[in-house]
Amino acid sequence: MKQFLTFVRKEFAHVLRDRKTLLILFGMPVVQILIFGFALTSEVKNSRVLIVDNANDAASQQLLTKIEASQYFEVDRSVMSPLQMEAAFREGEIKMAIVFPANFNEDLLHQNQAHVQIVTDASDPNTATSLTNYVSSIIQDYQASLNQTLSVPLRILPETRFIYNPQLKGVYNYVPGVMALVLMLVCVMMTAVSIVREKETGTMEVLLVSPFKPVLVILSKAVPYLILSLVNVGTILLMSIFVLDLPVAGNLLLLLAESTLFIITCLTLGIFISIKTSSQQVAMLISLMGMLLPTMLFSGFMFPIENMPVPLQIISNIVPSKWYYLIVKAVMIKGLGFSAIWKETLILAGMTLFLFVISLKNFKIRLA
């Protein structure tokens, strides 16, 4: 055990000494989250919003002034037919349209409730949700201020409608995607490279001549990357909660447990690659081409799997990140429990076991 700790300490020394790599490893998830996040949300600020005020009465005017006061988007007032509006959306001239019905104030006074139509271009789902949430909260504010002086509460009901991408596909999906990507990169590539490096420099031979068990050599190499990856998972979750306002909808412990499982899958994969290769370049290439690329292509976070040709859909099933991506999406975004993801978990666990067994087999052959 003491020998094992000696070894793990040495591995940490390697990792911590290589400042550049360390910076990349810890910086990468932060940068990726920010890049993906801002690429998708920065447009909120300059989004053009069209207001069609068919009522033009006291209530609609008051509400409009509030909306116009916001510095977040440019507001245009104009009267447009639905057809013209559609054209404006299509041309990308507007991101959102807020339409007041002709008898807005009357409805409010006589029926105690009135509707506002909010139509949003959801081809960029992130912007769309932000915009919609923002406008809805302004409406809610206004409603609250009205109700302060009234005994019977009034209700303004926003009717939100998303066009072009009504299911808001892709919203925040990149967070689970980034998680899969980062873990894959850290665990598979770093582990593979660090083991192969010892082979390449010749230190592996010296280790194999020592009484230290070869299997422990491999295992102790995995420890630092396991810890590093858990830190990365933590970073990504904190960023998504505090920077993206995307809380973990489901059980946090479940999410962490599933992430640990995926990390172990990746580590075994890295170990397997390292056993099969003998140069760092090759190990890196295989990790990149064989693991990272499929993760981007086949996990479903960049390109929807449903739209792929059937052969590719079948291939996607052997990519571990696909299953992890599904799990994270279910737990983190949809807030589902273990009963919803047990199948994916089982598949991941099976893959890990399989990789572990063939690694062990191949490893023994090498030593003979």
Add this chain to the structure above:
Amino acid sequence: MTETVIKTDKLTKRFGDFIATNGITFEVHKGEIFGFLGANGAGKTTAMRMLCGLSKPSSGSAQVAGFDVYKQTEQIKRNIGYMSQKFSLYEDLTVVENIRFFGGIYGLSNADIKTKSESLLAQLGMESEAKKLVGSLPLGWKQKLSFSVAVLHRPKIVFLDEPTGGVDPVTRRQFWNLIYAAAQDGITIFVTTHYMDEAEYCNRISIMVDGKIEALDTPRALKQRYNTTTMDDVFYQLARGAKRSE
């Protein structure tokens, strides 16, 4: 009465059709410096790897420190030190970290590692380099350090595969002083080299040609047998018929 620490009988390693080490038979005695010579590709490293338990012989038998190379590699590993042909300390770790690591995986206690590393650094005159990265040291120092690390756990036998390759003559001399000191302590030295002057420093030498041991004796006896005054000449007479070369 000399005790035998390495004993091989027709030890052979094949890679497919190619016979890298071809039925070598020899004995090494306790405490001696045994020179294992041969041209490039003669099969020295291959033979040494079999003796260290790194590769399985194709046929023949061998005992190292009294243990069988087929079945008792674990016990062999506990009794030997090894310095591979490639430099094999960690360049991105400091001198002290390397010593601590290798001491640690051989199961030395912390106190033991501490006293040993201090005396080791004093012996090498490297106290002021203790905290430097190994990668920043000159090659000669690295090799000396590498040797000291290989004998840190006081093995019965230490295997050195071309330990002085590419090192300047002065440092080579210092290196051999370290070897002598270790031999004085009762560590058996099994060393390969390309330098014929170094062959003279050995108690006995074997010369391998194309996978076979063609001669084995003291340097003096070999020179007499081949009727010459230099080891260089002995080596040349034996090796000129060699088919393998790099």
